[in-house]
Amino acid sequence: MCEPQRVHRWTCYDGFNRKIYKVFSKFVTRDNKDIVVIKESLKTLKNGQCLALFPEGMRNGLAKGAEVKDGAAFFAARTGAKVLPCGIKGGKKGNWQITVTYGKPLDFSQYKGAKDKETLDLITKEIMDSIISLTK
Numbered sequence: 001m002c003e004p005q006r007v008h009r010w011t012c013y014d015g016f017n018r019k020i021y022k023v024f025s026k027f028v029t030r031d032n033k034d035i036v037v038i039k040e041s042l043k044t045l046k047n048g049q050c051l052a053l054f055p056e057g058m059r060n061g062l063a064k065g066a067e068v069k070d071g072a073a074f075f076a077a078r079t080g081a082k083v084l085p086c087g088i089k090g091g092k093k094g095n096w097q098i099t100v101t102y103g104k105p106l107d108f109s110q111y112k113g114a115k116d117k118e119t120l121d122l123i124t125k126e127i128m129d130s131i132i133s134l135t136k
Contacts, residue, residue, distance in 0.1 A: 045079040055127055073108075073123035080112040083127055087134025101134045 044051050053072045076083050085103040090096075108123050 041075060045075055045081040068128055070120040070124045072127055073120040076108045076123060077111045077114045080109045082107050085130035087131055089135055103130050103134050
């Protein structure tokens with residue numbers, strides 16, 4: 001069991017601008033590898049704090065056929081932080097109710113410091129396999 005804590009997250013700014021997101025998120029531009037964002041994310045994880053990421057780039061990315069990114073794998077390999085996979089079901093127009101299912105933490109500490117594409121792809125696949133299993 002762990003203590004409740006704030007979850008840091010980045011939200012894509014594409015004209016979507018609601019007050020609640022301003023309070024709980026920092027805005028980024030999709031597909032932009034902003035060095036400030038990367039450094040702040042690494043600092044967050046190294047300080048033992050939580051960082052929420054959607055490997056597919058958005059909350060319903062799988063349903064929309066979005067390309068899976070390796071950002072979560074990069075941060076896990078770089079910091080040794082565990083990944084808590086979450087499956088999100090629902091949230092479609094007309095029915096905004098969602099169900100979030102949490103999986104077991106994934107530990108990729110054996111890959112700490114790895115930067116090669118093959119390792120990041122391997123980690124990403126394991127993360128996404130876990131997420132997909134949680135959405136069924």
